[in-house]
Amino acid sequence: xxxxxxxxxxxxxxxxxxxxxxxxxxxxxxxxxxxxxxxxxxxxxxxxxxxxxxxxxxxxxxxxxxxxxxxxxxxxxxxxxxxxxxxxxxxxxxxxxxxxxxxxxxxxxxxxxxxxxxxxxxxxxxxxxxxxxxxxxxxxxxxxxxxxxxxxxxxxxxxxxxxxxxxxxxxxxxxxxxxxxxxxxxxxxxxxxxxxxxxxxxxxxxxxxxxxxxxxxxxxxxxxxxxxxxxxxxxxxxxxxxxxxxxxxxxxxxxxxxxxxxxxxxxxxxxxxxxxxxxxxxxxxxxxxxxxxxxxxxxxxxxxxxxxxxxxxxxxxxxxxxxxxxxxxxxxxxxxxxxxxxxxxxxxxxxxxxxxxxxxxxxxxxxxxxxxxxxxxxxxxxxxxxxxxxxxxxxxxxxxxxxxxxxxxxxxxxxxxxxxxxxxxxxxxxxxxxxxxxxxxxxxxxxxxxxxxxxxxxxxxxxxxxxxxxxxxxxxxxxxxxxxxxxxxxxxxxxxxxxxxxxxxxxxxxxxxxxxxxxxxxxxxxxxxxxxxxxxxxxxxxx
Amino acid sequence: xxxxxxxxxxxxxxxxxxxxxxxxxxxxxxxxxxxxxxxxxxxxxxxxxxxxxxxxxxxxxxxxxxxxxxxxxxxxxxxxxxxxxxxxxxxxxxxxxxxxxxxxxxxxxxxxxxxxxxxxxxxxxxxxxxxxxxxxxxxxxxxxxxxxxxxxxxxxxxxxxxxxxxxxxxxxxxxxxxxxxxxxxxxxxxxxxxxxxxxxxxxxxxxxxxx
Numbered sequence: 001x002x003x004x005x006x007x008x009x010x011x012x013x014x015x016x017x018x019x020x021x022x023x024x025x026x027x028x029x030x031x032x033x034x035x036x037x038x039x040x041x042x043x044x045x046x047x048x049x050x051x052x053x054x055x056x057x058x059x060x061x062x063x064x065x066x067x068x069x070x071x072x073x074x075x076x077x078x079x080x081x082x083x084x085x086x087x088x089x090x091x092x093x094x095x096x097x098x099x100x101x102x103x104x105x106x107x108x109x110x111x112x113x114x115x116x117x118x119x120x121x122x123x124x125x126x127x128x129x130x131x132x133x134x135x136x137x138x139x140x141x142x143x144x145x146x147x148x149x150x151x152x153x154x155x156x157x158x159x160x161x162x163x164x165x166x167x168x169x170x171x172x173x174x175x176x177x178x179x180x181x182x183x184x185x186x187x188x189x190x191x192x193x194x195x196x197x198x199x200x201x202x203x204x205x206x207x208x209x210x211x212x213x214x215x216x217x218x219x220x221x222x223x224x225x226x227x228x229x230x231x232x233x234x235x236x237x238x239x240x241x242x243x244x245x246x247x248x249x250x251x252x253x254x255x256x257x258x259x260x261x262x263x264x265x266x267x268x269x270x271x272x273x274x275x276x277x278x279x280x281x282x283x284x285x286x287x288x289x290x291x292x293x294x295x296x297x298x299x300x301x302x303x304x305x306x307x308x309x310x311x312x313x314x315x316x317x318x319x320x321x322x323x324x325x326x327x328x329x330x331x332x333x334x335x336x337x338x339x340x341x342x343x344x345x346x347x348x349x350x351x352x353x354x355x356x357x358x359x360x361x362x363x364x365x366x367x368x369x370x371x372x373x374x375x376x377x378x379x380x381x382x383x384x385x386x387x388x389x390x391x392x393x394x395x396x397x398x399x400x401x402x403x404x405x406x407x408x409x410x411x412x413x414x415x416x417x418x419x420x421x422x423x424x425x426x427x428x429x430x431x432x433x434x435x436x437x438x439x440x441x442x443x444x445x446x447x448x449x450x451x452x453x454x455x456x457x458x459x460x461x462x463x464x465x466x467x468x469x470x471x472x473x474x475x476x477x478x479x480x481x482x483x484x485x486x487x488x489x490x491x492x493x494x495x496x497x498x499x500x501x502x503x504x505x506x507x508x509x510x511x512x513x514x515x516x517x518x519x520x521x522x523x524x525x526x527x528x529x530x531x532x533x534x535x536x537x538x539x540x541x542x543x
Numbered sequence: 544x545x546x547x548x549x550x551x552x553x554x555x556x557x558x559x560x561x562x563x564x565x566x567x568x569x570x571x572x573x574x575x576x577x578x579x580x581x582x583x584x585x586x587x588x589x590x591x592x593x594x595x596x597x598x599x600x601x602x603x604x605x606x607x608x609x610x611x612x613x614x615x616x617x618x619x620x621x622x623x624x625x626x627x628x629x630x631x632x633x634x635x636x637x638x639x640x641x642x643x644x645x646x647x648x649x650x651x652x653x654x655x656x657x658x659x660x661x662x663x664x665x666x667x668x669x670x671x672x673x674x675x676x677x678x679x680x681x682x683x684x685x686x687x688x689x690x691x692x693x694x695x696x697x698x699x700x701x702x703x704x705x706x707x708x709x710x711x712x713x714x715x716x717x718x719x720x721x722x723x724x725x726x727x728x729x730x731x732x733x734x735x736x737x738x739x740x741x742x743x744x745x746x747x748x749x750x751x752x753x754x
Contacts, residue, residue, distance in 0.1 A: 299683040299719050329683040331721025332643060334599055341600055343723050345643070392642050394600035401642040456642055461595045461733075463604050463640045470644025470682030515645065518683050525647040525680055527635065 040067040042202045046163060050088065050189035053095045059189060060087040061166055063110065063201060065148075070205045077151040077159070077204065084108045084127045086168060086189070088140045096134050099180040101172030103490075105131045105424070106142040111164035116206065117157040122164070123148070131424070131489070134172070142168070156208045161201045165190045171422050177490025183421045285530070288538045289353060289360055291324030296519035301327040301347075302534060303472060307511035307541045309479070313504045316364070319541050320380065320511065323359040324352045327388065327516065329470070343392040345469060349405070350386055357382035361414055374501065377415040383434055384408035384449070390469050401456040403467055405475060408434040408449040413487060413498060425494055429487035431503070436480045452477040452511060472513035472539065480505040514539035574661045574751025577622045583615035585741035586625065588703060594632065594639075594734030596648070596679070596688075598714065598724050603646045603679070605632045605639035608734065612653065614747060621670065624749055625656035632677075643681045643723075651676040656696070656703070661751025666698035668749045672705055675712060675732075684720035688712050692732045701739060701746035707732040 045062040062085040071077045086108065096104060106129040114121045127144025134140065151159070166189040172180045191199055293300045306322040332345040351357050358381040365375045386407040393400045412430040416423045437451035452475035454467025467473030481503045488494035514537035517529035530536050590608040597603070610630035617624050632648035633639040639646040653674065660669040673691045692707035707730075714728040740747055 301682055329719060331719055332684065332723035333721045334723055343601065343642075345721070345723075392601075396600055397597075397602060399600070399602055399642040458602050458604060458640065458642050461593050461602065461604055463593075463606055464642050468640070468642050468644050471638075471640070516682055518680070521680060521683060521685060523649075525645070527638070528645070 038069045040069045046195040047192035048189040049192050050187050052092050057089045057091050067202050072207050073155050079148045082148045084144045086142045093140050096172050100174050101134050101180050102175035103131050104170050104172045107169040108144045109167040113162040113164050116159045156206050159204045159206050163199045286538045288322045291534045293326050293519045298520040299329045300519040301329050301516040303516040304535050304538050305511050305513045310508045312507050318364040321360050321362045325349050326352045341394045345390040347388040349388050351382045372418050375417045379412045380409045381412050397460045399458040403454040405452040406449045410434050424489045425487045426489040431482040432485040433482040437477050470516045475511045477509045479507045479509050512539040573620045574753050575620050576752045577617045577624050577658050578750045579614050579616045580748045586614050586738050587611045587741050588736035588738045591735045591737045596732050598728050598730040603641040607634040607637045608632045621657045621659045623655045624658045627654040628652050647680040649678045668696045686714050686717040686720050686724045689715050698748040701737050702735050704735045
């Protein structure tokens with residue numbers, strides 16, 4: 001048996017000016033059919049040495065993933081179908097059985113070195129396993145799947161991905177479903193010496209970007225935080241990632257990012273309005289999850305929304321991460337009513353995250369019962385039609401707008417840790433009903449749903465302010481979080497714990513919608529869409 | 544009960560405008576020689592105060608707008624004394640806005656500046672901006688406006704004050720705008736631009752005469 005020895009992983013070179021960006025947008029599994037053409041399939045099994053409580057042991061780590069066969073500079077490289085399989089030797093099973101573990105769940109974190117043109121960065125590939133029975137004898141095979149950061153490069157050149165160290169967190173449970181003592185086991189694995197020379201998982205040719213051949217020598221450091229989504233902490237990523245937004249920044253020469261959004265201006269050499277050329281009027285676009293409508297109609301809009309949601313019971317506020325909304329804009333119609341001329345516009349909307357009607361997963365940390373630090377991974381899932389209804393009173397020379405957004409959303413709990421100890425909430429832990437808000441017109445809008453109100457106005461020839469339909473703005477509301485159900489596994493009922501901790505009325509919500517991108521119009525307006533017609537504007541949460 | 548009042552107010556506005564249109568030609572001796580100084584010259588124009596396009600009571604405000612073109616002396620009445628070769632509405636970081644959202648206007652140029660009437664005592668030329676053609680986008684709503692917009696030019700200030708009369712501009716196509724902006728709607732345009740000879744602080748002048 002070989003000892004752990006020196007770590008053979010590549011030295012962690014700080015990515016100085018590297019053009020590699022490890023975006024933290026999540027890339028969960030896509031249907032295989034979606035990536036069937038031009039796919040580079042990686043399937044590598046490597047010997048590792050894992051440090052177990054009983055000592056260093058060899059293990060076999062198999063990594064499978066799909067990559068695009070090639071990519072262009074600036075284009076997203078999205079690893080899919082990422083599976084990490086760790087075969088721990090029988091001795092590892094003994095380390096678990098000594099804890100009287102009957103089942104075990106695993107989380108893995110594979111460090112992947114990403115290198116291009118001599119520059120290096122690291123990405124963390126995380127995965128989780130289902131609950132497994134601990135075998136009576138023989139090896140223990142853990143198979144994990146999960147979210148993997150998207151990669152982007154700023155310039156051409158072969159991009160190589162190399163397997164590095166692997167962290168395995170084991171959460172064993174006893175036969176009666178209780179956590180063992182200790183409740184978790186962390187194992188660090190490094191590639192064995194025999195793996196040297198075989199650790200390169202894939203080498204992807206990256207061609208020049210689709211626009212101009214901007215040299216990659218002086219990448220613009222991102223002004224944005226390296227993480228947009230708390231569900232995939234960027235701890236192992238170079239910070240800040242020397243990035244440019246994925247495929248959304250044409251490599252235009254002048255005035256930096258201000259030319260980044262897709263140009264909607266006509267080709268004539270007409271003047272731009274005063275101060276148009278002022279530098280720095282638009283900062284680089286922060287990273288955001290993909291928000292594309294690939295089958296748009298002429299009425300299709302896309303927009304990002306993000307903001308805070310208080311949980312009054314816990315004296316805390318969550319950030320609901322930047323989420324994609326697909327909107328089909330309704331026609332604005334003039335209606336004459338006793339109090340004046342109204343403009344009504346009803347649009348349909350839905351959340352969109354990797355093809356599902358939900359927000360990205362997000363973490364919320366609270367002090368449960370005032371003392372126990374609790375971290376929950378949550379998702380808001382849309383369970384019915386979402387409407388966006390504007391009522392604009394046209395009172396010359398003023399226009400006063402009210403927009404109600406109504407969305408049936410359930411709050412789903414993916415993971416809970418109390419005091420660092422994981423509580424297995426199971427796969428179906430969620431609020432028993434959709435979140436609800438005080439509804440100003442319950443007869444017309446029955447059922448439980450979140451109600452957000454945006455107010456906007458345009459007074460006497462001045463600029464519009466507040467929330468306006470296609471340009472966004474603040475939306476506020478108050479929400480009741482219903483009781484939770486189906487939480488807990490193995491006979492443990494966590495419904496009451498979560499209901500007692502989180503559920504309740506009077507939780508203030510403030511969301512900020514960004515400028516929409518009119519996806520289906522002939523020429524998108526400058527500053528509203530990226531080149532591939534995603535929303536250019538990524539809003540920031542505001543209190 | 545308020546509905547008739549509101550409608551009356553709208554109609555009254557239109558009636559007033561029509562009245563103004565009817566009166567203006569009667570107030571002056573027609574000039575046939577238009578002396579632009581300097582001529583020919585390139586000019587630039589930058590808005591002074593907000594520029595507002597209104598359709599069916601929906602206001603679209605631009606805090607920034609500018610244009611450029613050429614101007615030259617001319618004869619006849621009406622007479623084209625300037626050509627606007629480019630005009631921009633809104634700017635990066637200062638888009639035109641409305642309660643429907645930010646507004647993008649793309650002009651198809653050239654537009655013209657047509658002189659009709661000159662008052663020597665005030666140095667004010669009355670006329671219109673002609674050949675107006677612009678595509679306006681608000682979200683998924685896209686419409687095209689064509690026509691002309693009445694205005695005045697004041698020699699002492701270089702102010703081109705455009706204040707279109709009802710019916711001068713027409714929506715000739717409209718997509719996804721519903722009854723808010725149907726084809727045939729009559730928008731109005733209001734805004735003042737300060738004109739200078741390009742690259743200078745010189746205010747050009749227009750003088751009409753009837754030799």
